[in-house]
Amino acid sequence: MASVTYQERRDALETYFDRTAVEAWAKLTSDAEVSGIRATVRAGRDSIRETILSWLPDDLTGELLLDAGCGAGQLAFAAAARGAHVEAVDLSPTLLELAAERAPVGLSGDVQFRAGDMLDASAGPVDRVVSMDSVIHYQPSDMVQMIADLASRAETQVIFTFAPRTPLLTVMHAVGQLFPKSDRSPAIVPVSEGHLRRRIGEHPDLQGWTIGRTQRIDSFFYISQAMELVRA
Numbered sequence: 001m002a003s004v005t006y007q008e009r010r011d012a013l014e015t016y017f018d019r020t021a022v023e024a025w026a027k028l029t030s031d032a033e034v035s036g037i038r039a040t041v042r043a044g045r046d047s048i049r050e051t052i053l054s055w056l057p058d059d060l061t062g063e064l065l066l067d068a069g070c071g072a073g074q075l076a077f078a079a080a081a082r083g084a085h086v087e088a089v090d091l092s093p094t095l096l097e098l099a100a101e102r103a104p105v106g107l108s109g110d111v112q113f114r115a116g117d118m119l120d121a122s123a124g125p126v127d128r129v130v131s132m133d134s135v136i137h138y139q140p141s142d143m144v145q146m147i148a149d150l151a152s153r154a155e156t157q158v159i160f161t162f163a164p165r166t167p168l169l170t171v172m173h174a175v176g177q178l179f180p181k182s183d184r185s186p187a188i189v190p191v192s193e194g195h196l197r198r199r200i201g202e203h204p205d206l207q208g209w210t211i212g213r214t215q216r217i218d219s220f221f222y223i224s225q226a227m228e229l230v231r232a
């Protein structure tokens with residue numbers, strides 16, 4: 001696979017999530033009726049969000065949480081409903097507008113949305129970081145560097161997801177490459193759990209962290225795995 005720089009991938013993601021895919025993403029993250037395939041994706045995403053939320057304390061009152069790549073804000077609002085102050089960052093101002101329109105009333109915490117790069121130094125320090133399906137689009141070396149950057153701002157916990165390298169995902173990825181470039185969404189980059197664990201273990205900035213829980217969700221057309229880092 002041709003190597004893509006962090007900047008190139010980030011720019012492609014911004015175009016995709018701020019323009020190309022806004023409508024599809026708005027639908028997927030709502031209750032609107034969707035096709036069978038998208039319904040399995042939605043169900044898988046709901047499961048992994050529930051997994052991530054189950055690894056956070058039930059009461060987040062007074063805690064500062066960074067939602068890195070928050071999209072339409074589903075996870076951010078769920079954390080704020082538990083009392084967290086959430087800093088929700090995304091490349092797509094359009095998705096952030098959609099999120100702001102959808103803000104539930106009566107949250108015990110709050111959500112501050114910010115358009116930009118999750119690695120922007122102005123984010124944090126925070127108690128915890130969550131990053132659901134946001135770093136999955138980057139090369140493993142960039143992905144682990146992103147996790148290390150996010151971890152450097154977190155006090156206690158970082159939860160992220162990755163696309164586990166499975167035979168089905170490898171085939172889906174290969175098929176995706178057959179479509180004309182203009183029709184393609186920015187590919188997710190599958191990585192094996194063993195490879196990821198090794199890279200995390202070897203990263204000099206992650207020496208103070210250990211890998212905690214991990215949970216794979218396999219909902220046919222949606223495969224993603226949540227992983228937790230905790231301060232050693």
Ligand SMILES: C[S@@+](CC[C@H](N)C(=O)[O-])C[C@H]1O[C@@H](n2cnc3c(N)ncnc32)[C@H](O)[C@@H]1O
Pocket residue numbers: 010013014017029068069070071072073074075089090091092095116117118119131132133134135
């Ligand atoms: C697949 S969506 C997931 C959105 C949300 N976390 C969710 O699960 O509903 C990936 C999101 O990550 C955002 N993203 C990707 N790279 C980013 C970066 N470097 N900084 C901020 N946001 C980023 C994209 O704009 C997009 O909204």
